[in-house]
């Protein structure tokens with residue numbers, strides 16, 4: 001028997017990809033199939049609509065079907081593509097970076113008024129993004145506030161290399177520097193905003209994470225100690241020494257952590273200035289200022 005014929009046109013390939021993912025029970029099968037076909041067949045949503053009968057080469061079809069098989073086996077679609085969009089920026093991923101999540105855009109939006117007020121007052125503003133990963137938060141803020149400059153830190157040198165590459169790719173390399181640091185370990189200067197989406201999953205909850213998170217996001221980016229609050233304690237304890245006058249600290253929190261994190265910061269001399277909810281209605285981002 002000969003090999004099964006490969007799909008010869010975009011629409012046949014897309015239908016086949018969708019069917020495989022639906023049969024594998026993948027939520028969002030149609031969306032993921034489209035992303036995979038666009039990426040591995042070198043096409044766009046516009047071309048899929050305008051020229052569904054465009055020919056695809058055997059190599060393109062093989063690459064698409066191999067990626068579809070990986071997706072069907074549970075690998076997250078953006079890990080397969082190697083990048084993800086965040087706040088309108090294309091960010092490359094690597095094994096040591098968390099895949100940035102839409103919830104984190106809540107944190108970015110929440111701090112913009114503070115940054116713009118600072119720019120109004122000083123003409124510039126400085127940001128420390130602790131645990132920067134792909135650089136998502138820092139680069140999103142630099143994209144929204146042209147007067148800002150940011151330092152992105154991480155415990156992972158590989159994550160910092162990815163953040164640097166993302167800054168270069170998106171045109172922010174002149175306003176973004178990276179530094180390897182265990183929280184405030186290598187930080188001496190002060191900033192107008194300290195921001196972080198730290199690891200916040202409690203030990204007992206690690207095993208309950210969905211397989212797509214547990215197997216593909218790095219543990220260093222997820223595990224926040226016994227109660228999930230270790231990083232908040234470390235950040236709150238030293239943030240005051242690294243803030244400029246009228247500066248602020250902003251953190252993302254887990255969906256049920258807002259009260260606990262407010263207490264951690266209150267005991268280090270901060271009061272809550274604003275709280276932002278994510279699309280599911282959970283308090284997701286908190287801005288603190290010194291009391």
Ligand SMILES: C[S@@+](CC[C@H](N)C(=O)[O-])C[C@H]1O[C@@H](n2cnc3c(N)ncnc32)[C@H](O)[C@@H]1O
Pocket residue numbers: 096097098099100101104130131132133134135136137153154155156159181182183197198199200220221222
């Ligand atoms: C939840 S991820 C957030 C990544 C990125 N900021 C985002 O929002 O997509 C937490 C990040 O903190 C970093 N991290 C973990 N422990 C750290 C430490 N002790 N000091 C600095 N960064 C740390 C991880 O490597 C990871 O990049």
